[in-house]
Amino acid sequence: MSTSVYFIIGTPGSGRRSIVRDLIENGLGETDQAVVLLASSEAAAPVDAKLAALPNTEIRRWEWTPGTPGTPAELPAVEGIADKTVFFLSDSRVSPIDQIEALKPWLEQQGAELARIFVAVDCQLAEKHPILTAWFAACIHFADVGFLTKREGVANKWLSDFIRHFTDEYFPCHFVQVKTKGDLANPLVLLDPSPRRVSQYFEEGESYVIEGLETDDDEEGTDEDDTGLLPPEPYFTRDLSGRREKELPDFREYLPSKA
Numbered sequence: 287m288s289t290s291v292y293f294i295i296g297t298p299g300s301g302r303r304s305i306v307r308d309l310i311e312n313g314l315g316e317t318d319q320a321v322v323l324l325a326s327s328e329a330a331a332p333v334d335a336k337l338a339a340l341p342n343t344e345i346r347r348w349e350w351t352p353g354t355p356g357t358p359a360e361l362p363a364v365e366g367i368a369d370k371t372v373f374f375l376s377d378s379r380v381s382p383i384d385q386i387e388a389l390k391p392w393l394e395q396q397g398a399e400l401a402r403i404f405v406a407v408d409c410q411l412a413e414k415h416p417i418l419t420a421w422f423a424a425c426i427h428f429a430d431v432g433f434l435t436k437r438e439g440v441a442n443k444w445l446s447d448f449i450r451h452f453t454d455e456y457f458p459c460h461f462v463q464v465k466t467k468g469d470l471a472n473p474l475v476l477l478d479p480s481p482r483r484v485s486q487y488f489e490e491g492e493s494y495v496i497e498g499l500e501t502d503d504d505e506e507g508t509d510e511d512d513t514g515l516l517p518p519e520p521y522f523t524r525d526l527s528g529r530r531e532k533e534l535p536d537f538r539e540y541l542p543s544k545a
Contacts, residue, residue, distance in 0.1 A: 289398035290479065291372045293389055295382040295425055296406030297537060301435040301464065303333045305406060306373045310343055313473030319370045323348050325377035350377040350385070359384050361392040372398065379538060383521050383530070386428050390488060400488050401479040402430040409440045412448065415540045419451075424521055424534055426452060430482040431460045438466060458482045487519045 292309075296302045303324075310320045319342050326347045338345055346364070353359035364372075376385045386403070393400055405425040412422055426432050432452075437445065449461050459482045462470065470476065481489075523531045 289367050289370060289372060289396065290401040291374055291393060291398050292401050292404060293374045293376065294404045294406065295376045296378060297408050297411060298378045298541060300406035300408040302375055302406045303331055303337060305404070305433055305464065307333055307337050308470050309473050309477060310340055312469055313477045314342065314371060318342060321346060321367050321370050321372045323364065323372060323374045325350060325375065327377055327379055350380050359388050361388045363395060367396065367398070382425055387522050403428050403483060404431050404433060405429040406433045406435050408436045409434055409445060410436045411540065413440050413444045417535050418537055418540060421534045421537050426457060426459060427521065428483055428485045429459050431462060431476055433462050433464050435464045437463065457484060485519060
């Protein structure tokens with residue numbers, strides 16, 4: 287049995303821990319051991335007690351270390367996760383793009399496999415601040431499943447328009463409307479590791495064009511599409527100053543003061 291990792295992104299208070307509790311309790315087998323990695327910056331929540339009470343689950347805290355100019359950010363090494371199912375919750379106050387970029391080398395260092403990437407979409411936050419649509423779209427670009435949470439008071443038309451925006455663009459990810467009360471309908475389907483994300487960053491055996499690196503094929507004028515290399519992941523590309531070329535709004539400016 288290999289180490290399977292589910293990476294879960296989302297804003298503070300978007301309900302990620304409740305989703306993880308449900309997936310462990312109703313999706314894993316009785317003998318499957320789970321590790322929940324929770325960022326040290328995340329405030330305690332009532333659901334933590336339910337997570338800790340699961341007999342096959344261990345909760346650990348982790349610390350994000352941002353990168354410096356010329357040094358990419360790294361996720362911390364974690365011991366004792368071999369042959370376990372890992373639910374890795376991103377630091378909800380740090381750029382998910384930075385963390386997803388760091389996830390691939392982390393998986394390789396840990397000898398682990400990415401099962402899926404989940405995103406919890408706080409519908410109340412997204413409806414209230416349309417400027418964050420680009421931010422949520424970036425998260426969904428990497429996600430296999432989008433969990434639509436905190437739907438209380440959100441207009442049905444907004445919700446259907448939000449989903450249609452991605453289905454019209456043929457995004458392959460699942461969208462799940464999370465109920466206020468009650469468990470997820472099909473946890474086994476959601477845990478199925480078959481990729482349904484747009485991004486090909488995590489595909490095995492794929493290589494990426496490294497911008498600024500000249501190859502013999504370039505000298506001969508070979509079309510980039512003929513080299514077998516994928517184009518750069520658009521959300522990771524940086525300009526000469528080190529800034530992301532595809533900049534996203536700072537979601538932290540729009541969070542409720544208590545979040």
